[in-house]
Amino acid sequence: MLLLTYYGHSAFALSDGKDKLLFDPFFSGNPLATTTADVVTCNYILVSHGHADHLGDAPAIAARTGAIVIGTPEILETCRAENGHGMNIGGSAKFSFGSVYMTRAIHSSGVPGLLSCGFVVNIAGKNVYFAGDTALFSDMELIGKRFRLDCALLPIGDNYTMGVEDAAYAVKLLQPKHVIPVHYNTWPVIAAEPERFKELVEKDTDSQVHILAPGDALDMDKL
Template identity: 55%
Template sequence: MIKFNFYGHSCFSLNTGKEIILVDPFFKENPLTDIKPKEISCDYILVSHAHFDHLGDAELIAKKNGAVIVAIPEVLALCSSIKKVQPMNIGGSLSFSFGWIRMTMAIHSSGVAGGLACGFVIKFKNGPTVYYSGDTALFSDMQIIGAKERIDYAILPIGDNFTMGNEDAARAVQFLKAHNVIPVHYNTWPVIKQDPKIFKQTAESIAAVKVHIVKPGESLDLSK
């Protein structure tokens, strides 16, 4: 079983029952959660880019848990007190205890000089393949990601202004040929206010996909 736990914005964890992968650990300034960084347990932390709402509390949580931070080198340089790190870069893949990760491109600013924003394809051993796009615009190479892997679950931003909005995110679902989608990165602040039901209606009308609207504090079993 892979359990998706949503903390609001783009912060979530994937729990295999043995390892916990925490993604874009934004807690302290996240208005959608009351959970404190000290309450979080994890083994790995994936960071898509260095904006405050994604790098978030990575360093603090990694110290508490002895977790490995996985990110591009420029982002890891901002976590200089952490010894357990795994640098990756766009297009590269690497095996981990839970499966493997490939780092994908994202069309977005990175929040650190010389850096790039990224996404992640996460393939779990004997489990689903999960694609998290990170903050991104729609880009045509999503079709390559979808052709290269069977995407069981895609986790995509829909907030607009900083990322894709509802319409472009629905087109991304088409490109990826994802079987299931979870929208994120919306309703954190007024500037990214969106109705996920509109995204659900749009995406399901143009693609063979099921959209799962997971509220902050809720979980979803990805093995079903």
């Protein structure tokens, strides 16, 4: 079983029934959040970069749960995590659930000296790519060829990240089986139309787009 739960903005969780991975846990101050940081449970927290809407509640959740924080060394310092696993772009590591490969992301970081990143997570026999906040870049094609992605979570909100058109082109490069748009409609400045994204992707690729509302869960074994 692999269950993906979307919490709004770019926050989501993956659970294989044994381990639960929490990504960019932005709850406090997130107008779309359907839950709160004090009730979320997890074994691992993956943080793509240091902006407040991505680092979010990671330090508090890690302190409460004892979860292992996975990110760059600068992120671990920012979180002051007692349990942490530092990585850098192009590196991979094995964990109890499977493995994590850290990818590049073209975006500012929020912390001096920090590089923004994305992750390809292998869990329950599936490869899930979380792009983080990023612009479109040609090496996405290499990511798709390297990992044969089952699912990609891509930002579509424009202004700070890819917009709908660039994200749709990213799908062409990545060639995932399934796509979930994130990082949109949290505030007016990143307003976007996920239905338009779905239309563009499914017109030009074989990928299937799943539009999730905050609080929705998707059983990836049933896709």
